[in-house]
Amino acid sequence: MKSFIHFQDVSKSFGQTKVVENLDLEVEKGEFLSLLGPSGSGKTTILMMLAGFENASSGTILMDGERIEDLPPHRRGIGVVFQNYALFPHMTIAENVAFPLQMRKLGKAETKDLVDKALDRVRLKHLADRRPDQLSGGQQQRVALTRALVFEPKVVLMDEPLGALDKQLREEMQLEIRELHRRLGLTVVFVTHDQGEALTMSNRIAIFDKGRIAQIGTATQVYDHPQNAFVARFIGETNLLPARVSSAQASGLVLDLGEGVALSASQAPSFLAGTQVMVSARPERLHLQDANAPGTIAMEVDDVVYQGDHLRLHLSRGSLRLIARAERRLLPPSVGGAVGVSVDPADVAVFAA
Secondary structure (H helix, E strand, C coil), rough: CCCCCEEEEEEEEECCEEEEEEEEEECCCCEEEEECCCCCCCCCHHHHHCCCCCCCCCCEEECCCCCCCCCCCHCCCEEEECCCCCCCCCCHHHHHHHHHHHHCCHHHHHHHHHHHHHHCCCCCCHHHHHHHHHHHHHHHHHHHHHHCCCCCCCCCECCCCCCCCCCHHHHHHHHHHHHHHHHHHHEEEEECCHHHHHHHCCEEEEEEEEEEEEEECCEEEHHHHCCEEEEEEEECCCEEEEEEEEEEEEEEEEEECCCCEEEEEECCCCCCCCCCEEEECCCCHEECCCCCCCCEEEEEEEEEEECCCCEEEEEECCCCCEEEEECCCCCCCCCCCEEEEECCCCEEEEECC
């Protein structure tokens, strides 16, 4: 299938600082792609180059097979939603939503009809005559989203659009945007530093580190099968530990973590025996049993932290430290007590040190 958006070997520098480096990225029509990464990883710059607010230093950007680098922003057919809403304070809600239609020289009757339908779709038609400062943050964000969608753009770009909302409202808006994406068949490129947001909303997630894609895939792929230590650390929580490969067989690896602890990994033997590596195991994938149970690692409980729906356990064995999650229905171990820890080899990821 031909990609709808294609960044071909795109780089962007500000002076001597290279912010995006040799980016090759494809987005399918109707896809919801999240660009996820820490501040300074290049994700917003990629969005701004696609929107036309920044020029690439080198490379080609295609949309529907056509180069768009020389097109001004208003001729790219792209809607943009920003974190700060960017609504015009002196205009009513209806006038804000009508603005992109007026820029495209639509007639008054057609503009009013499209605005009414768009506001009705996000349940804000009754507020059409109010100004932005008379609306809540969630309502303002829905207006900004409606303004970006009213002219039926080819693509909608969202730059941290929910960052200013409180937790409950942010989660409600996540589901609302996801539903709009599904119902309207939108192509969405969404920038966020919030991993939960990306996991909730996206068809695919591109994780960026220093201007490059560290990994791209579905939420399940990047969470359950991280390809490097950066992704394992950035997506969710993990136990990331140094280890030495003590055995490499066709069936997998045996890893020496020190303190008399060995783990097995079913990962293909891409490392030779004696190699120093990093090992990743998610806290929820650690199985807690009796400290004397066979096949487990005996560890001491340093702390038990109440987290609402689960308990977070801090465990130690000499210099080895682990974090595990326990269900609340289980009797929590006491601080200073001992537990046995085991992990399925399929849940152990191994990376270059």
